Amino acid sequence: MFIVGAGPAGLACAGELASEFKVGVAEEHHELGNISCTGVLGIKSLERLGIDYKSSVLSYIRSARLHSNAENIEFSFSKPVAVVVDRAAFDGGLGENALDEGAEILTSTRVVKVERKGKRWSIKLLREGKIEEVEAKVLIGADGFRSEIALSQGLREKWKPDQILSCYQLEVNCSAELTDVYFTHYARNFFAWQVPAGERCRVGLCSRGATLSPKSALKKFVSENGIESEILAETGDVIPLGIINKTYAENLLIVGEAAGFIKPITGGGVIFGITSGKLAAEVLKDASDFSEGSLSRYEKLWKKNIGREINFGLHFSKLFYSLTREELDRIFRTLDKEAVEEIKKNFSFDRHSFLLKVVLRHGYRIFRALGTRRSAELLGELRKI
Ligand SMILES: Cc1cc2nc3c(=O)[nH]c(=O)nc-3n(C[C@H](O)[C@H](O)[C@H](O)COP(=O)(O)OP(=O)(O)OC[C@H]3O[C@@H](n4cnc5c(N)ncnc54)[C@H](O)[C@@H]3O)c2cc1C
DSSP states (O other), X not given: OEEEOOSHHHHHHHHHHTTTSOOEEEOSSSSSSOTTOXXXXXXXXXXXXXXXXXXXXXXXXXXXXXXXXXXXXXXXXXXXOEEEEOHHHHXXXXXXXXXXXXXXXXXXXXXXXXXXXXXEEEEEEEETTEEEEEEESOEEEOOOTTOHHHHHTTSOOOOOGGGEEEEEEEEEEOOOOSEEEEOOTTXXXXXXXXXXXXXXXXXXXXXXXXXXXXXXXXXXXXXXXXXXXXXXXXXXXXXXXXXXXXXXXXXXXXXXXXXXXXXXXXXXXXXXXXXXXXXXXXXXXXXXXXXXXXHHHHHHHHIIIIIHHHHHHHHHHXXXXXXXXXHHHHHHHHOOHHHHHHHHHHOOSSOTTHXXXXXXXXXXXXXXXXXXXXXXXXXXXXXXX
Protein backbone atom coordinates (compact mmCIF):
# COMPACT_ATOMS: atom_id res chain seq x y z
CA MET A 1 0.00 0.00 0.00
CA PHE A 2 1.38 3.43 -0.81
CA ILE A 3 0.09 6.66 0.73
CA VAL A 4 0.82 10.05 -0.80
CA GLY A 5 0.93 12.68 1.95
CA ALA A 6 1.74 12.43 5.66
CA GLY A 7 -0.92 14.72 7.11
CA PRO A 8 -3.40 13.43 9.71
CA ALA A 9 -5.47 11.55 7.09
CA GLY A 10 -2.53 9.70 5.55
CA LEU A 11 -0.85 8.96 8.88
CA ALA A 12 -4.03 7.68 10.52
CA CYS A 13 -4.61 5.44 7.50
CA ALA A 14 -1.00 4.19 7.63
CA GLY A 15 -1.28 3.43 11.37
CA GLU A 16 -4.34 1.24 10.79
CA LEU A 17 -3.07 -0.51 7.65
CA ALA A 18 0.48 -1.30 8.72
CA SER A 19 -0.55 -4.15 11.03
CA GLU A 20 -1.75 -6.08 7.96
CA PHE A 21 0.09 -4.71 4.93
CA LYS A 22 3.46 -3.36 3.94
CA VAL A 23 2.85 0.41 3.95
CA GLY A 24 4.91 3.27 2.54
CA VAL A 25 4.08 6.97 3.03
CA ALA A 26 5.69 9.80 1.05
CA GLU A 27 5.78 13.33 2.40
CA GLU A 28 7.34 16.10 0.38
CA HIS A 29 8.17 18.23 3.42
CA HIS A 30 11.16 17.62 5.63
CA GLU A 31 9.01 17.52 8.78
CA LEU A 32 5.46 16.47 9.66
CA GLY A 33 2.82 19.04 10.70
CA ASN A 34 0.87 21.68 8.79
CA ILE A 35 2.20 24.96 10.14
CA SER A 36 -0.72 27.03 8.78
CA CYS A 37 -3.26 25.16 10.88
CA THR A 38 -4.72 26.75 14.03
CA GLY A 39 -4.89 23.29 15.58
CA VAL A 40 -8.32 23.52 17.23
CA LEU A 41 -9.67 19.97 17.65
CA GLY A 42 -12.77 18.66 19.42
CA ILE A 43 -11.90 16.59 22.49
CA LYS A 44 -14.84 14.16 22.17
CA SER A 45 -13.87 13.27 18.58
CA LEU A 46 -10.20 12.82 19.47
CA GLU A 47 -11.19 10.46 22.24
CA ARG A 48 -13.70 8.59 20.10
CA LEU A 49 -11.02 8.11 17.45
CA GLY A 50 -8.56 6.87 20.08
CA ILE A 51 -5.94 9.53 19.31
CA ASP A 52 -3.15 10.10 21.78
CA TYR A 53 -3.19 13.92 21.61
CA LYS A 54 -2.44 15.13 25.15
CA SER A 55 1.29 15.74 24.72
CA SER A 56 0.61 18.10 21.78
CA VAL A 57 -1.88 20.34 23.64
CA LEU A 58 -1.01 24.03 23.92
CA SER A 59 -4.34 25.23 25.34
CA TYR A 60 -7.75 23.94 26.35
CA ILE A 61 -10.87 25.74 25.10
CA ARG A 62 -13.85 26.05 27.39
CA SER A 63 -15.39 29.29 26.20
CA ALA A 64 -15.74 31.33 23.06
CA ARG A 65 -17.05 34.80 22.30
CA LEU A 66 -18.72 35.34 18.95
CA HIS A 67 -18.68 38.90 17.59
CA SER A 68 -21.03 40.33 15.02
CA ASN A 69 -20.38 43.85 13.80
CA ALA A 70 -21.63 45.58 16.95
CA GLU A 71 -22.60 42.82 19.39
CA ASN A 72 -21.12 39.74 20.99
CA ILE A 73 -22.29 36.54 22.67
CA GLU A 74 -20.24 34.36 24.98
CA PHE A 75 -20.59 30.59 25.25
CA SER A 76 -18.96 28.93 28.27
CA PHE A 77 -18.93 25.25 29.06
CA SER A 78 -18.25 23.59 32.39
CA LYS A 79 -15.48 21.45 30.84
CA PRO A 80 -13.11 22.07 27.89
CA VAL A 81 -14.71 21.13 24.57
CA ALA A 82 -11.65 21.52 22.37
CA VAL A 83 -7.87 21.69 22.49
CA VAL A 84 -5.39 23.78 20.54
CA VAL A 85 -2.54 21.57 19.47
CA ASP A 86 0.93 22.02 18.09
CA ARG A 87 0.43 20.36 14.69
CA ALA A 88 4.07 19.27 14.44
CA ALA A 89 3.74 17.38 17.74
CA PHE A 90 0.23 16.12 16.93
CA ASP A 91 1.14 14.82 13.45
CA GLY A 92 4.43 13.56 14.90
CA GLY A 93 2.42 11.41 17.35
CA LEU A 94 0.34 9.95 14.50
CA GLY A 95 3.61 9.32 12.63
CA GLU A 96 5.19 7.54 15.63
CA ASN A 97 2.15 5.30 15.88
CA ALA A 98 2.34 4.43 12.15
CA LEU A 99 6.08 3.69 12.49
CA ASP A 100 5.45 1.50 15.55
CA GLU A 101 2.89 -0.47 13.54
CA GLY A 102 5.53 -1.02 10.86
CA ALA A 103 4.87 1.68 8.23
CA GLU A 104 7.76 3.38 6.48
CA ILE A 105 7.53 7.20 6.23
CA LEU A 106 9.71 8.85 3.61
CA THR A 107 10.02 12.58 4.33
CA SER A 108 11.55 15.06 1.83
CA THR A 109 10.08 12.78 -0.81
CA ARG A 110 7.75 14.10 -3.48
CA VAL A 111 5.55 11.83 -5.56
CA VAL A 112 5.98 13.22 -9.06
CA LYS A 113 4.08 10.67 -11.15
CA VAL A 114 1.74 7.72 -10.66
CA GLU A 115 0.86 5.26 -13.41
CA ARG A 116 -1.14 2.06 -13.56
CA LYS A 117 0.96 -0.94 -14.51
CA GLY A 118 -1.44 -3.84 -14.96
CA LYS A 119 -3.04 -4.46 -11.54
CA ARG A 120 -0.33 -2.43 -9.76
CA TRP A 121 0.83 1.17 -9.50
CA SER A 122 4.19 2.50 -10.52
CA ILE A 123 5.03 5.49 -8.33
CA LYS A 124 7.87 7.88 -9.18
CA LEU A 125 9.47 9.62 -6.22
CA LEU A 126 11.77 12.62 -6.22
CA ARG A 127 14.19 12.06 -3.35
CA GLU A 128 17.48 13.87 -2.74
CA GLY A 129 17.46 15.15 -6.33
CA LYS A 130 17.00 11.68 -7.84
CA ILE A 131 13.98 9.87 -9.25
CA GLU A 132 13.22 6.50 -7.67
CA GLU A 133 10.44 4.11 -8.60
CA VAL A 134 8.35 2.03 -6.22
CA GLU A 135 5.41 -0.26 -6.91
CA ALA A 136 2.25 -0.83 -4.91
CA LYS A 137 -0.98 -2.74 -5.15
CA VAL A 138 -3.06 0.12 -3.77
CA LEU A 139 -2.53 3.87 -3.88
CA ILE A 140 -4.06 6.23 -1.32
CA GLY A 141 -4.25 9.92 -2.12
CA ALA A 142 -3.89 11.78 1.19
CA ASP A 143 -2.21 14.70 -0.50
CA GLY A 144 -4.35 17.57 0.77
CA PHE A 145 -5.99 20.49 -1.03
CA ARG A 146 -3.86 20.30 -4.17
CA SER A 147 -4.37 16.53 -4.56
CA GLU A 148 -2.64 15.69 -7.81
CA ILE A 149 -3.66 12.07 -7.29
CA ALA A 150 -7.43 12.72 -7.43
CA LEU A 151 -6.95 15.23 -10.26
CA SER A 152 -4.69 13.05 -12.41
CA GLN A 153 -6.98 10.02 -11.96
CA GLY A 154 -10.09 11.93 -13.01
CA LEU A 155 -11.77 11.79 -9.58
CA ARG A 156 -12.07 15.54 -9.22
CA GLU A 157 -12.08 18.75 -11.19
CA LYS A 158 -10.06 21.82 -10.27
CA TRP A 159 -11.57 23.61 -7.27
CA LYS A 160 -13.76 26.51 -8.42
CA PRO A 161 -13.04 29.96 -6.91
CA ASP A 162 -16.19 29.81 -4.76
CA GLN A 163 -14.97 26.47 -3.31
CA ILE A 164 -11.76 27.96 -1.98
CA LEU A 165 -11.29 29.54 1.43
CA SER A 166 -8.20 31.75 1.35
CA CYS A 167 -6.64 32.08 4.79
CA TYR A 168 -3.88 33.89 6.60
CA GLN A 169 -2.70 33.44 10.17
CA LEU A 170 -0.35 35.24 12.54
CA GLU A 171 1.20 33.79 15.66
CA VAL A 172 1.59 36.60 18.21
CA ASN A 173 2.65 37.10 21.80
CA CYS A 174 -0.43 37.26 23.98
CA SER A 175 -1.98 35.75 27.05
CA ALA A 176 -5.68 35.50 26.09
CA GLU A 177 -7.71 32.66 27.57
CA LEU A 178 -10.85 33.14 25.57
CA THR A 179 -11.37 32.17 21.93
CA ASP A 180 -12.80 35.02 19.87
CA VAL A 181 -14.60 34.54 16.57
CA TYR A 182 -15.35 37.65 14.51
CA PHE A 183 -17.93 37.82 11.75
CA THR A 184 -16.34 40.82 10.10
CA HIS A 185 -16.47 42.28 6.59
CA TYR A 186 -12.71 41.67 6.41
CA ALA A 187 -13.42 37.91 6.39
CA ARG A 188 -15.93 37.81 3.54
CA ASN A 189 -18.23 34.76 3.74
CA PHE A 190 -16.28 33.37 6.69
CA PHE A 191 -14.73 34.66 9.91
CA ALA A 192 -11.63 35.85 11.72
CA TRP A 193 -10.40 34.34 14.99
CA GLN A 194 -8.08 34.75 17.94
CA VAL A 195 -7.26 31.50 19.70
CA PRO A 196 -4.95 30.97 22.71
CA ALA A 197 -2.04 28.66 21.92
CA GLY A 198 0.03 28.35 25.09
CA GLU A 199 1.99 31.56 25.66
CA ARG A 200 0.97 32.78 22.24
CA CYS A 201 -2.20 33.41 20.26
CA ARG A 202 -3.13 32.42 16.74
CA VAL A 203 -4.94 35.23 14.97
CA GLY A 204 -6.29 34.37 11.58
CA LEU A 205 -8.86 34.98 8.94
CA CYS A 206 -10.32 33.09 5.99
CA SER A 207 -12.48 34.54 3.26
CA ARG A 208 -14.22 33.42 0.11
CA GLY A 209 -14.68 35.56 -2.98
CA ALA A 210 -12.98 38.62 -1.43
CA THR A 211 -11.09 41.19 -3.47
CA LEU A 212 -8.59 41.96 -0.68
CA SER A 213 -5.94 39.25 -0.06
CA PRO A 214 -6.42 37.46 3.30
CA LYS A 215 -3.01 38.77 4.40
CA SER A 216 -3.94 42.45 3.80
CA ALA A 217 -7.43 41.90 5.25
CA LEU A 218 -6.02 40.30 8.42
CA LYS A 219 -3.46 43.03 8.95
CA LYS A 220 -6.16 45.72 8.61
CA PHE A 221 -8.47 43.74 10.88
CA VAL A 222 -5.91 43.36 13.71
CA SER A 223 -4.87 46.98 13.58
CA GLU A 224 -8.50 48.22 13.62
CA ASN A 225 -9.45 45.91 16.47
CA GLY A 226 -6.46 46.67 18.65
CA ILE A 227 -5.24 43.04 18.69
CA GLU A 228 -1.90 43.91 17.22
CA SER A 229 1.09 42.40 18.94
CA GLU A 230 4.61 41.29 18.10
CA ILE A 231 4.31 38.83 15.18
CA LEU A 232 6.31 35.64 15.78
CA ALA A 233 5.25 33.72 12.68
CA GLU A 234 2.88 34.14 9.74
CA THR A 235 1.54 31.83 7.06
CA GLY A 236 -1.13 31.65 4.40
CA ASP A 237 -2.93 28.65 2.98
CA VAL A 238 -6.21 27.52 1.43
CA ILE A 239 -9.02 25.14 2.40
CA PRO A 240 -11.43 23.47 -0.05
CA LEU A 241 -15.21 23.64 0.44
CA GLY A 242 -16.99 20.80 -1.33
CA ILE A 243 -16.60 17.06 -1.80
CA ILE A 244 -14.90 15.69 -4.91
CA ASN A 245 -16.87 13.73 -7.55
CA LYS A 246 -15.65 10.27 -6.57
CA THR A 247 -13.34 9.01 -3.84
CA TYR A 248 -12.51 5.49 -5.09
CA ALA A 249 -11.47 3.61 -8.20
CA GLU A 250 -9.80 0.26 -8.77
CA ASN A 251 -6.80 0.04 -6.37
CA LEU A 252 -7.28 3.69 -5.36
CA LEU A 253 -8.81 5.66 -2.48
CA ILE A 254 -8.78 9.39 -1.69
CA VAL A 255 -8.83 10.51 1.97
CA GLY A 256 -8.86 13.73 4.00
CA GLU A 257 -8.76 17.20 2.56
CA ALA A 258 -7.84 15.74 -0.84
CA ALA A 259 -11.44 14.48 -0.96
CA GLY A 260 -12.88 17.73 0.46
CA PHE A 261 -13.50 16.29 3.94
CA ILE A 262 -13.75 19.57 5.81
CA LYS A 263 -16.28 20.93 8.27
CA PRO A 264 -17.62 23.76 6.09
CA ILE A 265 -18.76 25.90 9.04
CA THR A 266 -15.32 26.13 10.68
CA GLY A 267 -12.87 24.96 7.97
CA GLY A 268 -11.55 22.24 10.30
CA GLY A 269 -10.28 19.16 8.47
CA VAL A 270 -8.21 17.14 10.93
CA ILE A 271 -10.98 15.10 12.56
CA PHE A 272 -12.77 14.24 9.30
CA GLY A 273 -9.35 13.54 7.74
CA ILE A 274 -8.47 11.01 10.45
CA THR A 275 -11.98 9.54 10.28
CA SER A 276 -11.71 9.00 6.52
CA GLY A 277 -8.17 7.60 6.80
CA LYS A 278 -9.40 5.04 9.30
CA LEU A 279 -12.47 4.18 7.21
CA ALA A 280 -10.26 3.68 4.13
CA ALA A 281 -8.04 1.31 6.11
CA GLU A 282 -11.06 -0.62 7.39
CA VAL A 283 -12.34 -1.11 3.83
CA LEU A 284 -8.92 -2.21 2.53
CA LYS A 285 -8.47 -4.66 5.42
CA ASP A 286 -11.92 -6.20 4.87
CA ALA A 287 -11.80 -6.28 1.05
CA SER A 288 -11.48 -9.63 -0.73
CA ASP A 289 -9.90 -7.78 -3.68
CA PHE A 290 -9.15 -4.16 -4.55
CA SER A 291 -11.56 -3.89 -7.47
CA GLU A 292 -13.64 -0.76 -7.93
CA GLY A 293 -16.71 -2.68 -6.73
CA SER A 294 -15.07 -3.74 -3.47
CA LEU A 295 -13.65 -0.31 -2.75
CA SER A 296 -16.98 1.43 -3.40
CA ARG A 297 -17.82 0.45 0.20
CA TYR A 298 -15.50 3.28 1.32
CA GLU A 299 -17.79 5.89 -0.22
CA LYS A 300 -20.83 4.35 1.47
CA LEU A 301 -19.05 4.43 4.84
CA TRP A 302 -17.83 8.01 4.71
CA LYS A 303 -21.19 9.25 3.38
CA LYS A 304 -22.89 7.71 6.40
CA ASN A 305 -20.26 8.89 8.86
CA ILE A 306 -19.29 12.42 7.72
CA GLY A 307 -20.99 13.03 4.35
CA ARG A 308 -24.28 14.24 5.81
CA GLU A 309 -22.45 16.57 8.19
CA ILE A 310 -20.44 18.10 5.34
CA ASN A 311 -23.52 18.61 3.18
CA PHE A 312 -25.38 20.16 6.09
CA GLY A 313 -22.42 22.49 6.73
CA LEU A 314 -22.26 23.60 3.09
CA HIS A 315 -25.97 24.50 3.03
CA PHE A 316 -25.98 26.08 6.48
CA SER A 317 -22.97 28.31 5.76
CA LYS A 318 -24.55 29.53 2.54
CA LEU A 319 -27.65 30.54 4.46
CA PHE A 320 -25.68 32.02 7.38
CA TYR A 321 -23.58 34.23 5.11
CA SER A 322 -26.71 35.41 3.30
CA LEU A 323 -27.50 37.35 6.51
CA THR A 324 -26.53 41.00 6.27
CA ARG A 325 -24.28 42.52 8.96
CA GLU A 326 -27.31 44.37 10.35
CA GLU A 327 -29.39 41.18 10.49
CA LEU A 328 -26.64 39.35 12.37
CA ASP A 329 -26.38 42.26 14.82
CA ARG A 330 -30.13 42.08 15.40
CA ILE A 331 -30.02 38.31 15.99
CA PHE A 332 -27.11 38.67 18.43
CA ARG A 333 -28.85 41.55 20.24
CA THR A 334 -32.10 39.66 20.77
CA LEU A 335 -30.79 36.13 21.35
CA ASP A 336 -32.14 35.24 24.76
CA LYS A 337 -30.60 33.15 27.54
CA GLU A 338 -32.85 30.22 26.76
CA ALA A 339 -31.68 30.01 23.12
CA VAL A 340 -28.04 30.21 24.24
CA GLU A 341 -28.70 27.42 26.75
CA GLU A 342 -30.31 25.27 24.03
CA ILE A 343 -27.27 25.75 21.78
CA LYS A 344 -24.97 24.80 24.68
CA LYS A 345 -27.08 21.79 25.62
CA ASN A 346 -27.01 20.36 22.08
CA PHE A 347 -23.49 21.56 21.20
CA SER A 348 -21.11 19.31 19.32
CA PHE A 349 -17.71 20.64 18.29
CA ASP A 350 -17.48 18.48 15.17
CA ARG A 351 -21.05 17.49 14.30
CA HIS A 352 -22.62 20.81 13.40
CA SER A 353 -25.96 19.38 12.33
CA PHE A 354 -26.99 19.92 15.97
CA LEU A 355 -27.55 23.52 14.83
CA LEU A 356 -30.36 22.46 12.54
CA LYS A 357 -32.20 20.84 15.43
CA VAL A 358 -31.80 23.93 17.62
CA VAL A 359 -32.60 26.48 14.93
CA LEU A 360 -35.65 24.62 13.66
CA ARG A 361 -36.99 24.20 17.17
CA HIS A 362 -36.21 27.75 18.39
CA GLY A 363 -36.06 29.60 15.07
CA TYR A 364 -39.03 31.81 15.87
CA ARG A 365 -37.06 33.18 18.87
CA ILE A 366 -33.64 33.28 17.20
CA PHE A 367 -34.90 35.15 14.13
CA ARG A 368 -37.65 37.19 15.79
CA ALA A 369 -35.77 40.48 15.34
CA LEU A 370 -35.77 40.01 11.56
CA GLY A 371 -39.55 40.22 11.22
CA THR A 372 -42.07 37.57 10.28
CA ARG A 373 -41.40 37.45 6.56
CA ARG A 374 -37.59 37.13 6.75
CA SER A 375 -37.86 34.60 9.63
CA ALA A 376 -40.25 32.47 7.60
CA GLU A 377 -37.94 32.68 4.58
CA LEU A 378 -34.89 31.56 6.61
CA LEU A 379 -36.78 28.77 8.35
CA GLY A 380 -38.16 27.62 5.00
CA GLU A 381 -34.61 27.40 3.62
CA LEU A 382 -33.44 25.53 6.74
CA ARG A 383 -36.24 22.99 6.39
CA LYS A 384 -34.98 22.17 2.89
CA ILE A 385 -31.54 21.12 4.21
C1 LIG B 1 -5.31 28.80 8.35
C2 LIG B 1 -5.80 27.40 8.57
C3 LIG B 1 -6.28 27.05 9.83
C4 LIG B 1 -6.76 25.75 10.05
N1 LIG B 1 -7.19 25.42 11.29
C5 LIG B 1 -7.70 24.20 11.53
C6 LIG B 1 -8.14 23.84 12.82
O1 LIG B 1 -8.07 24.64 13.75
N2 LIG B 1 -8.64 22.58 13.02
C7 LIG B 1 -8.72 21.68 11.99
O2 LIG B 1 -9.21 20.55 12.19
N3 LIG B 1 -8.30 21.99 10.76
C8 LIG B 1 -7.77 23.22 10.49
N4 LIG B 1 -7.32 23.54 9.25
C9 LIG B 1 -7.44 22.55 8.18
C10 LIG B 1 -6.40 21.45 8.37
O3 LIG B 1 -5.11 22.00 8.44
C11 LIG B 1 -6.47 20.46 7.21
O4 LIG B 1 -7.80 20.21 6.86
C12 LIG B 1 -5.80 19.15 7.56
O5 LIG B 1 -4.42 19.33 7.75
C13 LIG B 1 -6.05 18.15 6.44
O6 LIG B 1 -5.36 16.94 6.72
P1 LIG B 1 -4.93 15.99 5.52
O7 LIG B 1 -4.13 14.93 6.11
O8 LIG B 1 -6.10 15.66 4.70
O9 LIG B 1 -4.04 16.92 4.58
P2 LIG B 1 -2.73 17.75 4.90
O10 LIG B 1 -2.55 17.99 6.34
O11 LIG B 1 -2.79 18.92 3.97
O12 LIG B 1 -1.58 16.75 4.43
C14 LIG B 1 -1.34 16.48 3.09
C15 LIG B 1 0.15 16.24 2.96
O13 LIG B 1 0.43 15.77 1.65
C16 LIG B 1 1.69 16.26 1.28
N5 LIG B 1 1.77 16.15 -0.18
C17 LIG B 1 0.97 16.73 -1.11
N6 LIG B 1 1.33 16.37 -2.35
C18 LIG B 1 2.39 15.53 -2.20
C19 LIG B 1 3.22 14.82 -3.13
N7 LIG B 1 3.00 14.88 -4.44
N8 LIG B 1 4.23 14.06 -2.64
C20 LIG B 1 4.45 13.95 -1.30
N9 LIG B 1 3.71 14.62 -0.37
C21 LIG B 1 2.67 15.39 -0.82
C22 LIG B 1 1.67 17.69 1.79
O14 LIG B 1 2.99 18.18 1.95
C23 LIG B 1 0.97 17.52 3.12
O15 LIG B 1 1.85 17.35 4.19
C24 LIG B 1 -6.80 24.82 8.99
C25 LIG B 1 -6.32 25.17 7.73
C26 LIG B 1 -5.83 26.46 7.52
C27 LIG B 1 -5.34 26.84 6.16
